[in-house]
Amino acid sequence: MNVASRKVDGILFDKDGTLFDFHATWNVWAAETIRELAGGEAQVMTRIAAAIDFDLAAARFRPTSPVIAGTNREAAECVASALPGRSTDEIERFLMITSANAPLAPAVPLAPYLADLAARGLALGVMTNDSEYGARSHLENTGIAAKFDFIAGFDSGHGAKPAPGPLLAFARQMGLAPGRVVMVGDSTHDLIAGRRAGMQTLGVLTGMAEEAELAPLADAVLPDIGHIPAWLDP
Incomplete structure (x- = not known):
């Protein structure tokens, strides 16, 4: 050339x-991460999913999710809003570590x-x-x-x-x-x-x-x- x-x-x-x-990588990771953060409790999972605009039934992010183009910190802030008593710093580190092992496609x-x-x-x-x-x-x-x-x-x-x-x-x-x-x-x-x-x-x-x-x-x-x-x- x-x-x-x-x-x-x-x-x-x-x-x-x-x-x-995006779909093959992050929808799978997010569904498992929500479950883990909520300790499997359905009501807590629903709160977290709403905070990050994730459709639990379809197991996928909605196009309007602030997580899609946001930073890891911004994602942690969204999750923290649904988990009173958990610090944003703690959640940010959790997201950073678990996302490093996401099923990449x-x-x-x-x-x-x-x-x-x-x-x-x-x-x-x-x-x-x-x-x-x-x-x-x-x-x-x-x-x-x-x-x-x-x-x-x-x-x-x-x-x-x-x-x-x-x-x-x-x-x-x-x-x-x-x-x-x-x-x-x-x-x-x-x-x-x-x-x-x-x-x-x-x-x-x-x-x-x-x-x-x-x-x-x-x-x-x-x-x-x-x-x-x-x-x-x-």
């Missing part, structure tokens, strides 16, 4: 709903996919509103952590999406012009952050958002990240 005609020099991925299919076979992108000379990064601990655990558990030049969570010192700070930190660390970086994500938080950072933006449909929600903020909306190489080619 002609470097001069390439659209981007770096790709910054969201994690949940982008690298990993990659959106595509990630190792060969990322190797192909790296072979194109692209810098690769991950920025998630999960904790950095959670991000590194997931990437290491799937054997792809070493494929990335940059890994950041909401607690890495750069801020959280939709603020542009963590995206600009990636560009700065890799020595790239923001306009030559593409932010890839499944939520409006991801794409708003990309726009604010002056980056190109790609939406993917492996999360909770519909195409109509992402399209106004994206240069393109793709079924999943596997379609990015074709988008990159002139």
